[in-house]
Amino acid sequence: MSYAIYSLYCLCMMSVVHxxxxxxxxxxxxxxxxxxxxxxxxxxxxxxxxxNVKSSQSSASLSVLAAVIRGSEPSQLxxxxxxxxxxxxxxxxxxVAEVCILAIYSLQ
Numbered sequence: 001m002s003y004a005i006y007s008l009y010c011l012c013m014m015s016v017v018h019x020x021x022x023x024x025x026x027x028x029x030x031x032x033x034x035x036x037x038x039x040x041x042x043x044x045x046x047x048x049x050x051x052n053v054k055s056s057q058s059s060a061s062l063s064v065l066a067a068v069i070r071g072s073e074p075s076q077l078x079x080x081x082x083x084x085x086x087x088x089x090x091x092x093x094x095x096v097a098e099v100c101i102l103a104i105y106s107l108q
Contacts, residue, residue, distance in 0.1 A: 030067040037071025046080045050087045057093055 036045065045068055053061040069077065069084070077084075087093065 030063060033064050033067035034071035037068035038073075042072055042076040042080050046083065050083060053087055053093060054090075062088070062093070 049061075049065050049068060053065055065084075065088075
């Protein structure tokens with residue numbers, strides 16, 4: 001399989017994982033995201049997932065990103081740490097996650 005087709009296939013899979021995660025946030029979906037991080041190069045998933053986190057600003061996007069990072073090989077992840085940290089330290093994104101967490105705790 002050519003690299004371009006492989007990359008497109010992986011991006012489609014990550015999009016499906018994100019959509020399913022937004023719907024149900026199940027442990028199985030996050031395990032699937034970890035597997036994508038293990039088998040798919042960070043060069044392929046990083047740009048797509050970071051754009052998704054910026055555009056959706058949801059806790060589901062952050063959960064998928066965290067799971068993919070957990071599954072990734074540290075040596076492949078190293079070149080992307082600056083861009084990942086820039087996105088997750090953005091106050092607008094962090095505040096969205098804090099609001100979601102606070103809403104969950106207030107319901108208990």
